[in-house]
Amino acid sequence: MNMLTLSHVSKSFGSKKIIDDLSFTVPEHSIYGFIGQNGAGKTTTMKIILGLLPADGGKITVNGEAVRYGQNRTNRFIGYLPDVPEFYGYMTPSEYLKLCGEITGMPAGKIRQKSHELLQLVGLDKENKRIHGFSRGMKQRLGIAQALLNEPRLLICDEPTSALDPLGRKEILDILLAVKKHTTVIFSTHILSDVERICDEIALLHNGRTSLNGTLEEIKSKRKSNGFDIEFYHPQDADAFAASMSGSERTSAVRLFFPGKSEKDMTNAMRILADNEICVQKLEMREATLENLFMEVVGI
Numbered sequence: 001m002n003m004l005t006l007s008h009v010s011k012s013f014g015s016k017k018i019i020d021d022l023s024f025t026v027p028e029h030s031i032y033g034f035i036g037q038n039g040a041g042k043t044t045t046m047k048i049i050l051g052l053l054p055a056d057g058g059k060i061t062v063n064g065e066a067v068r069y070g071q072n073r074t075n076r077f078i079g080y081l082p083d084v085p086e087f088y089g090y091m092t093p094s095e096y097l098k099l100c101g102e103i104t105g106m107p108a109g110k111i112r113q114k115s116h117e118l119l120q121l122v123g124l125d126k127e128n129k130r131i132h133g134f135s136r137g138m139k140q141r142l143g144i145a146q147a148l149l150n151e152p153r154l155l156i157c158d159e160p161t162s163a164l165d166p167l168g169r170k171e172i173l174d175i176l177l178a179v180k181k182h183t184t185v186i187f188s189t190h191i192l193s194d195v196e197r198i199c200d201e202i203a204l205l206h207n208g209r210t211s212l213n214g215t216l217e218e219i220k221s222k223r224k225s226n227g228f229d230i231e232f233y234h235p236q237d238a239d240a241f242a243a244s245m246s247g248s249e250r251t252s253a254v255r256l257f258f259p260g261k262s263e264k265d266m267t268n269a270m271r272i273l274a275d276n277e278i279c280v281q282k283l284e285m286r287e288a289t290l291e292n293l294f295m296e297v298v299g300i
């Protein structure tokens with residue numbers, strides 16, 4: 001089942017079209033990476049999903065129910081972590097979660113049990129400091145605990161790792177992986193290594209549409225090969241081979257790179273190597289990385 005679907009969604013601010021016929025689906029219990037450059041429209045899309053901004057056209061469903069601007073019925077399925085979460089700095093984490101639970105009408109026993117469980121999950125269970133002394137990473141972790149308090153079916157995180165150092169980012173990514181058992185996660189980001197680490201599926205937002213979407217394997221396999229490298233034992237073998245197969249770049253004394261070549265070209269290279277009795281240390285295809293696919297799509 002799909003936890004979130006967007007069909008032909010559009011949004012303009014004045015004459016500027018930000019979202020243009022955007023469609024994608026997020027399967028239940030997946031981690032979905034919503035990627036785009038600064039200003040691509042990620043936050044705008046999330047606000048439309050939350051019913052906080054009206055779309056100009058199209059349809060969105062969350063857990064099978066249609067989202068309507070200005071109504072918050074579908075938000076009972078959603079936990080939301082904004083890019084810069086705001087807290088009452090004079091409270092401790094457990095006081096803050098208690099307040100959030102009370103506002104949403106949770107019974108006191110349930111608030112206690114969920115707060116304990118969630119603070120443990122985000123590594124803040126032993127933290128009795130007031131929130132104003134927290135690091136950015138601790139605030140993001142508390143924000144995730146708060147977003148999960150009402151046991152949402154869908155957790156939406158807006159750039160949860162963007163302002164964090166590598167350790168802080170790892171902590172957030174590990175938490176998102178842990179919550180996937182119970183909750184579908186969609187998170188926006190422009191940090192591609194985070195996406196490669198935890199996402200089951202991705203959509204790349206460019207010019208208001210998804211320019212790439214699917215699993216990482218699907219996306220990488222659809223794109224053209226990036227070529228192959230050959231590492232020789234002797235520089236003179238590299239010289240001889242470069243003379244017999246065109247299109248190489250010398251990347252070291254004993255290495256040649258053949259940019260843009262296919263698997264068929266690599267088979268041909270193997271034949272030439274065998275015919276000339278040249279033994280090599282290594283011969284490998286260069287896999288498309290998400291980063292070079294991103295560059296290709298956005299035209300950098």
Ligand SMILES: Nc1ncnc2c1ncn2[C@@H]1O[C@H](COP(=O)(O)OP(=O)(O)OP(=O)(O)O)[C@@H](O)[C@H]1O
Nearest residue numbers: 013014018036037038039040041042043044045190
């Ligand atoms: N309320 C608004 N009125 C006018 N323009 C807006 C409004 N909100 C967003 N925009 C514009 O829409 C575009 C998309 O903004 P949005 O915040 O959705 O991008 P984003 O992908 O989340 O970017 P970032 O990674 O920088 O947060 C930007 O050009 C922004 O200036």
